[in-house]
Amino acid sequence: FFHMKNKNYGISKSHEELLVPPMPCRAKTNVMFLKTHKTGSSTVLNIMFRFAEKYNLTVALPADQLFHLGYPKTFVAQFVEGFETIGQNYNIMCNHLRFNPLEVKRVMAANTFYFSILRNPIPLLESSYVYYKNNVPSFRSSRNVKEFVASPTKYYHPADYRENIYARNIMWFDFGYNNNAKDDTRYTQAVLKEIEQNFHLILIADYFDESMILLKHALCWDLDDVIYFKLNSRSRDTVQTLSPEDEERIKAWCSLDWKLYLHFNQSFWRRIEKTIGLKVLEKEVDNLRTRQKELMETCLSEQEAVRKDQIRNRAFLPFQSGAADILGYNLRQDLDNRTMRICEKMVRPELQYTSYLYAVQHPHKKRKEV
Numbered sequence: 530f531f532h533m534k535n536k537n538y539g540i541s542k543s544h545e546e547l548l549v550p551p552m553p554c555r556a557k558t559n560v561m562f563l564k565t566h567k568t569g570s571s572t573v574l575n576i577m578f579r580f581a582e583k584y585n586l587t588v589a590l591p592a593d594q595l596f597h598l599g600y601p602k603t604f605v606a607q608f609v610e611g612f613e614t615i616g617q618n619y620n621i622m623c624n625h626l627r628f629n630p631l632e633v634k635r636v637m638a639a640n641t642f643y644f645s646i647l648r649n650p651i652p653l654l655e656s657s658y659v660y661y662k663n664n665v666p667s668f669r670s671s672r673n674v675k676e677f678v679a680s681p682t683k684y685y686h687p688a689d690y691r692e693n694i695y696a697r698n699i700m701w702f703d704f705g706y707n708n709n710a711k712d713d714t715r716y717t718q719a720v721l722k723e724i725e726q727n728f729h730l731i732l733i734a735d736y737f738d739e740s741m742i743l744l745k746h747a748l749c750w751d752l753d754d755v756i757y758f759k760l761n762s763r764s765r766d767t768v769q770t771l772s773p774e775d776e777e778r779i780k781a782w783c784s785l786d787w788k789l790y791l792h793f794n795q796s797f798w799r800r801i802e803k804t805i806g807l808k809v810l811e812k813e814v815d816n817l818r819t820r821q822k823e824l825m826e827t828c829l830s831e832q833e834a835v836r837k838d839q840i841r842n843r844a845f846l847p848f849q850s851g852a853a854d855i856l857g858y859n860l861r862q863d864l865d866n867r868t869m870r871i872c873e874k875m876v877r878p879e880l881q882y883t884s885y886l887y888a889v890q891h892p893h894k895k896r897k898e899v
């Protein structure tokens with residue numbers, strides 16, 4: 530896995546790069562991704578699964594018929610298929626789980642790289658509302674997201690805390706903390722510090738391409754490893770609009786997530802400045818988008834995601850939920866076998882990919898039914 534860290538920069542090098550000779554680095558293959566909800570995390574999971582396949586890595590997959598690692602229960606090692614025999618020898622872990630560092634460390638090697646992704650809590654709550662409309666009591670009992678955020682306590686009751694996790698500070702919850710905790714500075718500072726200690730990198734979904742470049746550098750991966758097609762997005766007509774007042778209400782209602790987001794958004798940009806710099810970032814983001822466009826032209830019949838009822842092959846139909854129309858892709862039918870394999874991986878939704886890898890890694894177990 531050795532290659533030069535700067536090999537994808539192209540011909541024109543920045544002043545800084547010429548002064549600092551590129552350091553050889555080794556691609557990290559022990560990686561844990563905390564998959565947060567409605568943050569672009571299915572797109573990241575697809576990147577992780579493709580990397581795992583490329584290098585024949587062992588993935589810590591959910592046991593038996595589950596598609597998540599025990600979520601919303603706090604993670605324990607027994608949620609991983611084969612843990613009793615495989616022990617602390619997994620390379621990749623990226624299915625949904627509620628973070629619990631000591632138990633995750635029982636599964637992942639000591640030199641594992643930990644990262645996660647956050648999204649602005651305002652579009653996140655709207656996305657969550659539409660997606661979990663039928664599952665979450667406080668969403669079910671309100672007419673739309675505007676009505677919910679106008680007076681959340683009218684719909685959000687302590688008796689339903691467990692079912693209501695998607696309605697308040699969901700990222701805080703995914704990281705393993707109490708999403709109904711009092712927003713007290715000493716407490717939030719302590720949590721932020723703990724997350725900083727547990728994770729090597731926190732990405733920001735609102736700057737997804739910049740995040741992929743930072744990830745590529747941190748992991749010493751190739752550009753092609755972080756090329757993606759956007760997965761799990763909604764048709765525009767299932768997105769509900771929010772006013773500036775609604776946005777302020779969400780910041781107050783999800784204040785723990787808001788603090789989390791502000792903190793790591795700042796450290797994300799500081800990290801970029803300190804490592805690759807904005808100039809290199811911009812150039813690499815351009816490269817990523819060019820490569821992504823090329824691959825979309827190669828792989829797809831339509832050059833974009835299509836609505837659920839337009840997806841021809843049901844094997845590529847993403848899981849549908851709530852009031853959302855989750856988009857997917859149609860592959861071109863004239864692809865040669867090798868290209869077809871590459872393209873299939875790019876568009877394979879989370880559940881189908883989890884089931885497929887499970888069948889490959891645990892051939893004697895019953896396949897997960899999607």
Ligand SMILES: Nc1ncnc2c1ncn2[C@@H]1O[C@H](COP(=O)(O)OS(=O)(=O)O)[C@@H](OP(=O)(O)O)[C@H]1O
Pocket residue numbers: 565566567568569570571572652656657734735737758759760761762763
């Ligand atoms: N590349 C990229 N850039 C920006 N945003 C992206 C990207 N990929 C996915 N998304 C958006 O993320 C939302 C889906 O998130 P998840 O995949 O984490 O959802 S899930 O919890 O696994 O169901 C979903 O948001 P909404 O469309 O607002 O619902 C996706 O559109």
